[in-house]
Amino acid sequence: MVNFIAERRGVGDETVDWNHAVNPAPIVELFRDWRFDWLDVPGVIAAADEILEYPMVDRDPIPRWTFGRTTLLGDAAHAMYPNGSNGASQAILDARTLALHLATAADAPTALAAYEEARRPATTALVLSNRQQGPEKVMLLARERAPEGFADIEDVIPSDELAEIAAGYKRAAGFLPEILNAPLTHPAGPMTAESLDDVDAARLAAVISPLRRTLLSATRASAHLPDIPDAQIEIVRALPRGVTRTPGELAELLGLGRSTVSNLLTLMEERGLVQRRAVPGDRRRVDVTATAKALGLFERFDAASAALVAGGAQRLDAGERAVLTAALPVLERLRDALDEERRATASRTSTHSPRKEAE
Template structure:
């Protein structure tokens, strides 16, 4: 069976590798850009995603790209502690949490695809225009510099992101991504290591927030490369401008955070040290009631774009890819496999999209601000310990990475990949 994947991002490339592991051979990946380049700044891969990459034989390769945070800590906008928990191996997982550059991860996956599937598997310069559905196969139609290209396939996978052409074909009236009024500024900077050098921090509330985490170990001078996200409710542009690579002047962002100095972290100094600042609105899309049409389905941000609360976007795309490949390898027919894939993944990701709209695990910062806007002496006077624990634990269950469940869940590697 010929399988066509639209999009050479993290989800699409993981799908290609997973399908190859599952025994499929005729796999082609198409991307609209003429040249694949590393884009974006830092992302977090949660343990459930690292497990899947490890089971693809990529665990060590990915681990070399970044660093493993040992702690996640939430603070209010004054730097007062709200909640702290261990992460990754320190939390009892069998797999670490990894902080990596998105572009470096994408290129590592691209190299693995070319090694395992062949150098010509990924074909840039192909913009999907439509998918024609037939009784037994679908035809993906592309616009290229040399004219139209038509590819017949037993399965077409739309992994083409939040502006997915395949999704738009079946939801033409959906419009632009939904903006919640928050604007994000992302960057990386080399700054003095803070706290223990292995902590991911989130400080602020529902109106303004700062996130930082190291993407490398401290050097001999005590400095570390840090990825950060500064966030503020603004009157800026909406979902039509969702672009992960729009550089802006750092001065206005610095002004918004000029008073955020916590003693253990100087937020304005981190922003000022950035190589560049990338801006985009916080957007998602409303969940849809169907991903599959004919012999085509959606995956990753094309299926369920979500707010980045909880660090789950890339991780969920990886889970999609692995789940789809597993069902295609084990179900009697493609139709049954696609139905099983949707049954596994669509309800789970729908719940996650909606949870992230309520701030996900970052809800603890919102509650702290609502109940004690001027700060507090002891967080447990504001939010009981049991309530904090339930928010953190509940999100892990919803996102599929509670340690007890993840450590004991059966593998998504097909038991018999020969096909």
């Protein structure tokens, strides 16, 4: 059994049909000169039992996947050109990520929001990358650089460049072995001083805070975004699309005092970033949601910050980028461990406060 794919660039039509059988004769004519000692290409095409015409179509990235307790996955979320076997592969990565967050998040809306936050920027970048041919751009490079042909591909595209094209696409698609083989989560357990014996904790701490500040300021400047205080940013982060929380829940989640959260929400409401609504039948409960304005600002922020990080990463060599990619799950675990420690400290402070003891 022989399966072949032949591609020709041209003007398409609006027909989207992956089962459209075509006459082999016009296809044979396109490749009539492709006869080699080792392969008769027009002969192979002419002898085929069936030839199907596949359209090269995709869809523009969409700004939202999740609606309440429903979300999108695979082609429904990010239909893309069939380059690099990404039709099924990205759906599998979607499913893997969605399963992780459904298994570990506090509730379904939080899980779906985390899933979308993890996968939508990555697949958006991949959709756009595939429009530039993805890993198949080596064929275009060969044609541009050696239109009369060549004896050795490395005379046209050096091996280092070929390797970087392949590795770059694997990074974009999430196919690097170190990415696929890295556990999505690390075993739960408290982080202690002993577990940091082989980590330069002071240096790590000295890098993280300035890195965050630099990224925030650079992103605001590049996307012309308003200067929103960090505390307000964290509140919007805690209110992804479709998620509603009470002020008390926000205070507990962010480790802030309830009065502080109340003051922040008042300022944010004045700026049109959140909405507070009393729950019918329960005068004591108020629900808080992020506005479309706030969500739009943060979508712009996320896109701009991802672009800045991608640009910065390109200044690293391939080995450094691989190390950075492999470190991401560890940094996420460190973030979670620090948040657990913050919550534990807050709980101990509340339990042993003077007011509590007086009571």
